[in-house]
Amino acid sequence: MTKILVVEDELPILTGIRDNLEMEGYEVATAIDGEKALEMVSKFKPDLIVLDIMLPKVDGFEICRRLREGKSNAAVVIVSAKKEETDKVYGLDVGADDYITKPFSVMEFLARVKAVLRRRGHAPPLLKYAFGDIALDFENFEATKKGKKLPLTPREFKIMRLFVENRGRVITRNEVLNKVWGYEVFPTTRTVDNHIVKLRKHIEDDPAKPCWITSVRSVGYKFNG
Numbered sequence: 165m166t167k168i169l170v171v172e173d174e175l176p177i178l179t180g181i182r183d184n185l186e187m188e189g190y191e192v193a194t195a196i197d198g199e200k201a202l203e204m205v206s207k208f209k210p211d212l213i214v215l216d217i218m219l220p221k222v223d224g225f226e227i228c229r230r231l232r233e234g235k236s237n238a239a240v241v242i243v244s245a246k247k248e249e250t251d252k253v254y255g256l257d258v259g260a261d262d263y264i265t266k267p268f269s270v271m272e273f274l275a276r277v278k279a280v281l282r283r284r285g286h287a288p289p290l291l292k293y294a295f296g297d298i299a300l301d302f303e304n305f306e307a308t309k310k311g312k313k314l315p316l317t318p319r320e321f322k323i324m325r326l327f328v329e330n331r332g333r334v335i336t337r338n339e340v341l342n343k344v345w346g347y348e349v350f351p352t353t354r355t356v357d358n359h360i361v362k363l364r365k366h367i368e369d370d371p372a373k374p375c376w377i378t379s380v381r382s383v384g385y386k387f388n389g
């Protein structure tokens with residue numbers, strides 16, 4: 165899954181960008197100041213960083229410079245209220261891949277992010293997937309079994325997407341927690357098990373003898389679609 169770190173100190177903008185990116189299928193983490201951003205770069209290892217310029221503690225230009233001096237090869241899309249051409253030139257000069265000025269349309273923003281990722285060789289997020297008699301549409305949050313609608317919650321879609329993108333590989337409960345619940349909140353691994361029980365009721369012919377989502381003893385789960 166492509167990972168994006170959003171760095172922005174204005175909360176409404178931060179949550180707006182995060183929600184839209186998550187809906188597109190990216191794994192998203194956030195930071196509200198420059199120090200936290202640099203910390204998240206090493207912790208979360210994003211593929212792309214959406215970066216505001218005017219930030220508390222360490223500004224966006226400085227973050228960009230430090231990234232390029234350090235080991236991070238993450239793509240950077242600067243999102244800034246600074247409209248002057250010199251700022252744009254400077255931003256690209258310190259290593260940003262693209263520069264968008266506020267206010268911007270969500271459509272344009274997503275298109276620019278996608279274009280930068282494509283240039284960096286990242287495959288676009290998976291939008292549809294079918295296995296057995298199940299069809300999943302991650303874009304429109306629609307799931308069917310034998311053509312009948314399955315009432316999956318957004319969280320269950322996220323879990324399914326994680327499984328599908330890692331099909332055939334064992335996924336630990338902690339990995340599910342990190343990628344579906346996020347890095348800030350940590351419910352218990354028991355929560356993951358409860359969600360898997362519910363998912364199996366929807367997708368398995370016999371939830372007691374699952375064939376799509378199998379348990380791997382004391383480790384986690386594996387999706388066999």
Ligand code: CA
Pocket residue numbers: 172173174216217218219
């Ligand atoms: Ca700001």
